[in-house]
Amino acid sequence: MTNEPNLYDANQFLQLLALLRDHELEVSGMVATAYESVARDWDRKVARPALDQMLEDASARIPKGGRVLDAGCGTGHRIPEIRSAFQPDSITGVDTSTAMLDRARENTSSAFFTNGDLLNLPFESETFDAVVATWVMETLPDPKRAIEECLRVLKTGGILAYSYVNLPAHFKPGDHFHPSALHVIDEATREQEQLGANRIEFDDSAFALIKRHQRGLITTVVLGKCCNVEPHMLPINHR
Numbered sequence: 001m002t003n004e005p006n007l008y009d010a011n012q013f014l015q016l017l018a019l020l021r022d023h024e025l026e027v028s029g030m031v032a033t034a035y036e037s038v039a040r041d042w043d044r045k046v047a048r049p050a051l052d053q054m055l056e057d058a059s060a061r062i063p064k065g066g067r068v069l070d071a072g073c074g075t076g077h078r079i080p081e082i083r084s085a086f087q088p089d090s091i092t093g094v095d096t097s098t099a100m101l102d103r104a105r106e107n108t109s110s111a112f113f114t115n116g117d118l119l120n121l122p123f124e125s126e127t128f129d130a131v132v133a134t135w136v137m138e139t140l141p142d143p144k145r146a147i148e149e150c151l152r153v154l155k156t157g158g159i160l161a162y163s164y165v166n167l168p169a170h171f172k173p174g175d176h177f178h179p180s181a182l183h184v185i186d187e188a189t190r191e192q193e194q195l196g197a198n199r200i201e202f203d204d205s206a207f208a209l210i211k212r213h214q215r216g217l218i219t220t221v222v223l224g225k226c227c228n229v230e231p232h233m234l235p236i237n238h239r
């Protein structure tokens with residue numbers, strides 16, 4: 001197996017993200033497949049450090065045990081790291097894609113998976129001690145509502161942690177990207193570093209925002225259960 005990304009698929013994937021920015025409703029059904037095509041390289045080279053930091057920040061704030069929801073769980077890829085970080089009593093994965101859920105059930109028998117929409121989660125309020133949502137908010141038509149839903153199902157004192165990609169403003173559908181999508185991401189990250197805009201980290205308990213960490217194109221947010229979803233908690237194209 002090669003370590004190089006599948007360049008054709010990665011290019012398609014970035015173009016899809018560019019399309020999503022302006023026409024998300026029309027193309028959102030293609031997202032899961034597109035992410036699948038780049039998942040391995042994306043995770044290993046781009047997302048790992050950001051996710052590790054996010055899970056560490058989130059899990060440090062709640063006791064071990066309890067119930068964790070993986071919202072937009074896909075193939076259940078995150079379940080082992082969620083288990084390791086939170087050491088919960090139970091993990092539930094929810095996703096709109098039955099194909100993804102089938103794969104998730106094959107991949108792990110130690111979590112409960114169910115079909116459901118982040119915009120209208122099929123759970124009672126105050127059910128979970130932690131909710132984790134990785135690489136899903138940026139593909140939704142209404143991420144504010146999704147975050148509100150995640151907060152609704154969170155118990156008082158619980159923690160919501162999510163990650164998303166901010167596509168650089170100059171990426172347009174139909175653009176000719178560099179043959180390696182990951183190289184494009186590296187370049188965009190360097191560009192943002194030169195602009196001095198790549199790291200924003202703060203602690204604002206007034207809004208229960210614990211940490212928003214933006215590194216290049218990747219942002220992770222860790223929230224306590226709160227009432228107001230502020231613009232700076234949303235992917236850039238939804239602010």
Ligand SMILES: C[S@@+](CC[C@H](N)C(=O)[O-])C[C@H]1O[C@@H](n2cnc3c(N)ncnc32)[C@H](O)[C@@H]1O
Pocket residue numbers: 032035071072073074075076077078094095096097100116117118119133134135136139140
């Ligand atoms: C990029 S994958 C991420 C999967 C997983 N969180 C991970 O990190 O590997 C995005 C997932 O979100 C799911 N999804 C998209 N829209 C959704 C929605 N409205 N409600 C629930 N899941 C959704 C897709 O089916 C897909 O499995």
